[in-house]
Amino acid sequence: MIQVDHLTVSYGDKVALDHVSLTIPLDGVTALVGPSGCGKTTLLRVLGGLLTPDQGRVTGLEPDSTAFLFQENRLLPWRTVWQHLTDVAPRHTATPPETWLKLVELEGEEKAYPAALSGGMARRLALARCLALERGVLLLDEPFTGVDPQRAQRMLQRLKELGKPVILVAHEPHLAQSCDRVMEL
Amino acid sequence: MTASTMCPNWSKKLLRIAIPLAVWLGVWQLASFWVGRELLLPSPYAVAQCLGQLSCTPEFWLSAGYTLLRVVSGLVGGVVLGTVLAFLTRFCIWADWVFSPAIRVLRATPVVSFILLVYLWVSRANIPGLIAGMMVLPVVWGSLTAGLKAVDGQLLEMARAYGFSSFKTLRLIYLPSLRPHFTGAILNGFGLAWKSGVAAEVLCPPKWAIGSSIQQARQALETPELFAWTLVIVALSLVLEGLLGLWLKPRGEGNA
Numbered sequence A: 001m002i003q004v005d006h007l008t009v010s011y012g013d014k015v016a017l018d019h020v021s022l023t024i025p026l027d028g029v030t031a032l033v034g035p036s037g038c039g040k041t042t043l044l045r046v047l048g049g050l051l052t053p054d055q056g057r058v059t060g061l062e063p064d065s066t067a068f069l070f071q072e073n074r075l076l077p078w079r080t081v082w083q084h085l086t087d088v089a090p091r092h093t094a095t096p097p098e099t100w101l102k103l104v105e106l107e108g109e110e111k112a113y114p115a116a117l118s119g120g121m122a123r124r125l126a127l128a129r130c131l132a133l134e135r136g137v138l139l140l141d142e143p144f145t146g147v148d149p150q151r152a153q154r155m156l157q158r159l160k161e162l163g164k165p166v167i168l169v170a171h172e173p174h175l176a177q178s179c180d181r182v183m184e185l
Numbered sequence B: 001m002t003a004s005t006m007c008p009n010w011s012k013k014l015l016r017i018a019i020p021l022a023v024w025l026g027v028w029q030l031a032s033f034w035v036g037r038e039l040l041l042p043s044p045y046a047v048a049q050c051l052g053q054l055s056c057t058p059e060f061w062l063s064a065g066y067t068l069l070r071v072v073s074g075l076v077g078g079v080v081l082g083t084v085l086a087f088l089t090r091f092c093i094w095a096d097w098v099f100s101p102a103i104r105v106l107r108a109t110p111v112v113s114f115i116l117l118v119y120l121w122v123s124r125a126n127i128p129g130l131i132a133g134m135m136v137l138p139v140v141w142g143s144l145t146a147g148l149k150a151v152d153g154q155l156l157e158m159a160r161a162y163g164f165s166s167f168k169t170l171r172l173i174y175l176p177s178l179r180p181h182f183t184g185a186i187l188n189g190f191g192l193a194w195k196s197g198v199a200a201e202v203l204c205p206p207k208w209a210i211g212s213s214i215q216q217a218r219q220a221l222e223t224p225e226l227f228a229w230t231l232v233i234v235a236l237s238l239v240l241e242g243l244l245g246l247w248l249k250p251r252g253e254g255n256a
Helices: A040-047 A081-088 A097-103 A119-132 A149-162 A173-178 B003-035 B044-054 B058-091 B093-108 B111-121 B124-149 B153-161 B166-203 B210-219 B223-248
Strands: A002-011 A014-024 A029-033 A055-059 A066-069 A137-141 A166-169 A181-184
Touching (some): A002 A040, A014 A040, A029 A040, A040 A066, A097 A149, B003 B044, B058 B166, B111 B166, B124 B166, B166 B210
Parallel strands (some): A029 A181, A137 A166
Antiparallel strands (some): A002 A055
């Protein structure tokens, strides 16, 4: 269980999270939903250890055990699809990069550079890179932006089959409904 | 690409070189006619003749070779030191306080002042290389410092979140991000190194050097020879700049 207690985060005068408390089970896929600007990304960044809250605390989650998918793709224009995965994979991993390419349906694009990928393909590569980190908990900020709905459903199903706890920010209602639980902020 | 499509490209490229060359040679020839004195403005033919004679002597090749060596060694030294200092001043506040003002002073000081000052402390043979390096260093430092400040913060955050080591962050993010800055700095620095290196050779003439030959030609009022050596400098500079440009040209398809 991840326990979030009275979390408060501000950016200057703007309060992004105001004494938010919630409990997130560490199994299955949890969707964080809510209107734009309600603090979903901020909460995810705090969970991932990328942001220190002004007040409150998070227990039950080690930031080192999380793999974070940023809202932006943050790909390296000078690295190929394949290199993006091998760059982050653990040294003695038993999982070949093909596994992640298959999961996000990017087989055959190994030698492509990000500039040659469409928006949806680039998003899928960012997700594959996040998976290739092989960390215990996946924190995914809008993982299916630009991905067509059918493919997004298939990918979500495969994510569930991985058996890892996933917390994702979702804007698409149909995808949120396909998750194991939905938490509204 | 087929041979038929290549030919027009080649002829277009040739014309782009030949037309301006012919125009300026014509202007030079006319000006030489008008002046009417070889001592003041020799004709292109006289300069070409002089260049032909010079190139048959071993001294010509020795001078050109040594000048090239001095300029290139100064360029390499300036690039290496400028790169190291750029990283130091970016990531170490103490180094920034100590070195940044000194490099700015170096950038603002006229090259002639340095040549004459260094003449007091360093042997003549080493002055051109040292001066070339001193002129290149601030250019490389300035360009790389700007480049380091412009490295995408989101990529650096990604590197931290994904556990990249410092070396991996340098290799995968800093160096590729700095590539255009580095390329520009080297190309600009190369031109500066040539000009300042030859100027140092003219003012502090070492044994085998283009600058020394220019100085001798000036003293002997051999204007065609002065022009010939200047042409050698221009030709060497253009050829090497072209080669450097080819070497530094981005490879791979990831330049988005």
